[in-house]
Amino acid sequence: MNLLELSRTIRRVRQAQKMTLEALAKRSGYSKGFISQVENFRTTPSLKALERIACALGVGIGDLFSGNSSGEEFSFCRLDEGEELERDDSDLHGIRYLALAYRQPGRKMEPFILEYTEAKPRKLMFHDSEEFFAVLEGSLDYCIYDNRRPRRMVPGDTVYLKANIPHRAVLAPGCSRAKALVVYSEPAGLPAD
Numbered sequence: 001m002n003l004l005e006l007s008r009t010i011r012r013v014r015q016a017q018k019m020t021l022e023a024l025a026k027r028s029g030y031s032k033g034f035i036s037q038v039e040n041f042r043t044t045p046s047l048k049a050l051e052r053i054a055c056a057l058g059v060g061i062g063d064l065f066s067g068n069s070s071g072e073e074f075s076f077c078r079l080d081e082g083e084e085l086e087r088d089d090s091d092l093h094g095i096r097y098l099a100l101a102y103r104q105p106g107r108k109m110e111p112f113i114l115e116y117t118e119a120k121p122r123k124l125m126f127h128d129s130e131e132f133f134a135v136l137e138g139s140l141d142y143c144i145y146d147n148r149r150p151r152r153m154v155p156g157d158t159v160y161l162k163a164n165i166p167h168r169a170v171l172a173p174g175c176s177r178a179k180a181l182v183v184y185s186e187p188a189g190l191p192a193d
Contacts, residue, residue, distance in 0.1 A: 002107060003041065003044060003110075003186070003187065004041050004085075004099065004110050006050075006064060006065065007038055007039050007040065007041040008039075008041075008085075009064050009065075010038060010039055010053060010057070010064060011039040013057050013059060013063075013064070014039075014057060017057065017058075019057070021035050021036055021039075024053070024056055024057065027056035028049075028052045028053050028055070028056035029052060030049065030052070030053070034049075035053070038053070040085075041085070041110075042127065043128075044128065044187050047061075050064060075101065077100050077101065079100070079113055079181075080113075081100075082098025082099050082100045082112065082113050083098065083099045084096065084097065084098055084099075085097045085098070085099050085112075089122075092119065092120065092122075093119050093120060093121065093122040094116055094117040094118055094119025094120075094171075095114055095115070095116055095117075095119075095122075096114065096115040096117075097112050097113075097114060098112060098113040098114075098115070099111075099112055100112060100113060108185070108186050109183050109184065109185060109186075110129075110183065110184040110185075111181065111182070111183045111184075112181070112182050112183075112184075113136075113179060113180070113181060114169075114179065114180045114181075114182055115177070115178075115179050116138065116140065116169070116170075116171050116177065116178040116179070116180070117171075117176070117177055118171060118176055118177075121168065121170040122168060122170075123168070124143065124145075124146070124147070124166040124167060124168050125166065125167065125168060126163075126164050126165055126166045126167065127163070127164070127184070127187075128163050128164060128187040129163055129184045129185045129186060129187045130160070130161060130162055130163050130184070130185040131160070131161045131167075131182060131183070131184055131185070132158065132159075132160050132161075132182065132183040133158060133159045133160075133161070133169070133180055133181070133182045134156075134157070134158040134180060134181045134182075135153045135154060135155050135156065135157050135158075135178065135179075135180050136155055136179045136180055136181055137155060137177070137178055137179040138155075138171070138172075138175045138177050138178025138179060139152060139153065139154045139171075139172040139175045139178060140152075140153045140169045140170065140171060140172055140175075140178050140180065141153070141169070141170050141171075141172050141173075142159060142167065142168075142169045143167060143168050143169075143170075144159075144161070144165060144166070144167045145165070145166055145167075146166075147168075150170075152172055153169070163185075163187070
């Protein structure tokens with residue numbers, strides 16, 4: 001199951017119906033925050049939640065997965081051709097997410113280019129997938145567990161995180177722009193397709 005594509009399908013169906021997040025939340029019985037997290041690929045909804053969301057959208061649960069079938073065995077892309085995706089108020093924190101493998105259905109990894117610009121740093125975050133992070137340009141201060149001992153990362157530096165480890169990356173002092181490659185695994189605890 002391609003979770004990124006599923007989240008985008010939910011958003012696409014909602015927006016095609018000109019339905020607001022608030023309206024979908026009210027119809028499904030979930031909070032606006034939960035629906036936003038689902039649509040922004042920040043949480044993985046249960047099948048029961050997906051069923052309620054599909055019902056609230058007036059579609060069958062299978063319709064949410066129709067664009068989620070496995071396709072070609074390979075797909076080419078360029079690092080500068082990613083599809084922009086908003087996650088966790090990324091624009092407020094000066095982070096631009098570019099999905100790289102969006103053309104490949106049925107994938108087990110989610111690679112992104114992250115572009116950092118000066119903005120208010122976000123709080124530590126964690127997610128239920130493992131993460132590989134590599135700095136491509138600029139310099140970042142990478143914090144794990146807390147903000148007390150950031151690790152300065154420069155081009156060529158990488159970090160691999162297990163699931164549910166609090167972390168964040170922020171521009172290093174004196175750096176106005178940075179770029180990184182991040183690859184998320186399928187969420188921990190979910191069976192692979």
